[in-house]
Amino acid sequence: MAVEKIYKEVQDYYGKDLKKTEDLKTNACLTPARPLPAFIREALECVLEEVSAKYYGCGLVVPECLEDCWILDLGCGSGRDCYMLSQLVGENGHITGIDMTEAQVEVAKKHIDYHMNKFGYKKPNVNFIHCYMEKLSEAGLKGECYNLVISNCVINLSPDKRAVLHEAYQMLKAGGEMYFSDVYANCDLPEDIRKHRVLWGECLAGALWWQDLYNIAKEVGFQPPRLVTASRITLGNKELENIVGNYQFVSATFRLFKISKDSTAQRCEVIYKGGITGHEKELEFDVNYRFKQGEIVDVDEETAAILQNSRFSAKFLIQPLGKKQPTPGRQKLKIGDPFKFVEQMEAKGTMKTPSGCCGPKGCC
Numbered sequence: 001m002a003v004e005k006i007y008k009e010v011q012d013y014y015g016k017d018l019k020k021t022e023d024l025k026t027n028a029c030l031t032p033a034r035p036l037p038a039f040i041r042e043a044l045e046c047v048l049e050e051v052s053a054k055y056y057g058c059g060l061v062v063p064e065c066l067e068d069c070w071i072l073d074l075g076c077g078s079g080r081d082c083y084m085l086s087q088l089v090g091e092n093g094h095i096t097g098i099d100m101t102e103a104q105v106e107v108a109k110k111h112i113d114y115h116m117n118k119f120g121y122k123k124p125n126v127n128f129i130h131c132y133m134e135k136l137s138e139a140g141l142k143g144e145c146y147n148l149v150i151s152n153c154v155i156n157l158s159p160d161k162r163a164v165l166h167e168a169y170q171m172l173k174a175g176g177e178m179y180f181s182d183v184y185a186n187c188d189l190p191e192d193i194r195k196h197r198v199l200w201g202e203c204l205a206g207a208l209w210w211q212d213l214y215n216i217a218k219e220v221g222f223q224p225p226r227l228v229t230a231s232r233i234t235l236g237n238k239e240l241e242n243i244v245g246n247y248q249f250v251s252a253t254f255r256l257f258k259i260s261k262d263s264t265a266q267r268c269e270v271i272y273k274g275g276i277t278g279h280e281k282e283l284e285f286d287v288n289y290r291f292k293q294g295e296i297v298d299v300d301e302e303t304a305a306i307l308q309n310s311r312f313s314a315k316f317l318i319q320p321l322g323k324k325q326p327t328p329g330r331q332k333l334k335i336g337d338p339f340k341f342v343e344q345m346e347a348k349g350t351m352k353t354p355s356g357c358c359g360p361k362g363c364c
């Protein structure tokens, strides 16, 4: 599909066709129901109903260690995640939301004063910009300014995913992180699915084959993606299920770090000091690493480089392993495939159900 046609159709979908979460035709754009920590639930409850009603995300984009962070939200829509995060970064942090659909940006902008008053801030710590995520520099955003780039169910809608990741990389400071949830397919999707307007708008037809995310991330300069969580998408729409056939989809959250090429790292023993808001006793970093406060964990070179060179460095004691052999039993097989992760969770019977969150079927 031509780029301009994709933009126009997606803008119409989110600006005109959909008025509220309940208008979605599949459950692809709904956050899997999972228990939320109280501090996130409370932050979400403070977001104005008119903003939350136009939420179309597929994950929870709340990375840890957010105090004072500068965050850029790609495809912020009506701004629900921006207003939630505005509370978590605090008055000295800042959130910029960008979106190409004017109607959504208008809703987001309209309620800045309401939220700042509600949060008791003297001046706004959010702003919203109407622009394309593939052209952030052209829109006047300054590079290397952000600690975090987030996105919730948006990148699948882009006709040029490489450009999105490249721009995100440019916007991040060294040691910064892209933390985003999106929809992925189990292989390259065929033309007839890719050209389906509703399936594209519903965040399915444009889904990347998950392995391509690893390729693009590497080309752009990121460390290999770290899988945070994933859940299976069942469309819940017979007509669209027939078109999609046997192709499978998951909603998955990945974290990608921008670590300087000069930073050499070796295997390390690390100890989480604790103290990150909401994760005081335990930090679930991704599906492979879980750090309990005070416990020694052997980490590989990549993980050591991330912990040493990102906002997490102050939260860990880090000691190179040197010639010491890794402790048996502390080694783990790494999972990077979100489909394999979902299968393992289903086999264990611990999969979260892919039902709606802040959508027609209830609210988290």
Ligand SMILES: C[S@@+](CC[C@H](N)C(=O)[O-])C[C@H]1O[C@@H](n2cnc3c(N)ncnc32)[C@H](O)[C@@H]1O
Residues within 6 Å of the ligand: 010, 011, 014, 029, 054, 055, 056, 057, 058, 074, 075, 076, 077, 078, 079, 080, 081, 098, 099, 100, 101, 104, 131, 132, 133, 134, 151, 152, 153, 154, 157, 158, 203
């Ligand atoms: C599924 S909605 C998610 C919105 C928001 N993240 C949320 O959680 O409610 C996708 C959003 O991405 C925006 N979008 C899609 N492609 C975009 C692009 N190339 N540049 C900027 N925004 C885009 C759409 O306008 C829409 O608001």
